[in-house]
Amino acid sequence: MSFLKKAVLGLILSASIAESLSCASYAATLRSSGKIYSDTVHLSDIFDGISRSDDRALGPSPSPGKSIQISGYQLIAIADQYSVDWDDQSSSITLTLTRDGKVLGKDYFANLVKEEISSSETRGSLLVNIVGLKPVVVASDDLSPFVVSDVKWDKKTGQFSATAFRSNQTGDGEDDAINLKGEIKKISPVMVYxxxxxxxxxxxxxxxxxxxxxxxxxxxxxxxxxxxxxxxxxxxxxxxxxxxxxxxxxxxxSILVHRGDPVIISYNSPGIRITTTGKALADGGKGQLVHAINMGTKMILLGRVNGNGEISVDSTSTAVGLDSSEAKKLRASQVIMDSGEGN
Structure with a gap:
């Protein structure tokens, strides 16, 4: 017998053994379609206008995400059984009721796997990739539908297997236990292009x-x-x-300044910024230390290249004159002569 026939038969049989009801009838209209939010189908899921006191349980709901269809003849039988005065009663109508549910995919089960191994894995974060998993639909109000156990993780290959068990068993072995497999990788912050x-x-x-x-x-x-x-x-x-x-x-x-290039020499300290013009005495890339000569004072300073044509000098730099041995090694006088500012 198909699931649909079983479900409808369940509705009718449940109705036949329900508690005795008042013979008074009450007006109601058939719902065009509807969702079921509990484990039981109620009269109010089928007919609109049923008061709480007149509502009755008819039978078990389908599984979350599944639907049942009730034919017009079956609807008429239910209405007669419960003295429902159904407006526009018709045997040609079909009502579809769907059990409300939420879909659990790979991300949900991956998080369960990570939680299961987090106590033993303390270094870095983990990325769990699950393969071959079909989405599972559970009741929307089920806050903890599955638990994961039996995690086996080969840290050399990254491959893992585990089993997810339903917190509330249904009696269906295939539905109550899901085999998980995939790969677990360690992840860490990395700079990427x-x-x-x-x-x-x-x-x-x-x-x-x-x-x-x-x-x-x-x-x-x-x-x-x-x-x-x-x-x-x-x-x-x-x-x-x-x-x-x-x-x-x-x-x-990258060479941001070349020997002989004009540069801005800057000195920065809290509340103070001084700049002057100079000439680079060596090639330099960003962050590299190079010597430069202040063209105003003809003093040589050591600073760090921090941009195109800019050298930053800190408070530890000591200026030396053109007559120093260091100036001679740097051939500072030649740079001055090449600039046309020599004596």
């Missing part, structure tokens, strides 16, 4: 972001940067693809 970039491209802070759920692998023996400041201003030694990790071995320092 926002888009594909060519070799020689100079990186800015808008070219990458931190992917907190990166589940790939860094090349053996290579590492990513610890901070965005480590890579801004550096250039790519080879093309990179969107979403690929930023690897320090793929980067080289």
């Amino acid at each position: 926002d888009r594909s970039l060519p070799a020689g491209y100079v990186l800015t802070d808008s070219d990458f972001h931190i992917d907190s759920t990166f589940d790939g692998q860094l090349p053996l023996g290579l590492s990513g940067p610890s901070s965005p400041d480590d890579v801004v201003g550096m250039s790519l030694s080879k093309p990179v693809a969107s979403g690929s990790p930023v690897i320090m071995g793929d980067l080289r320092r």
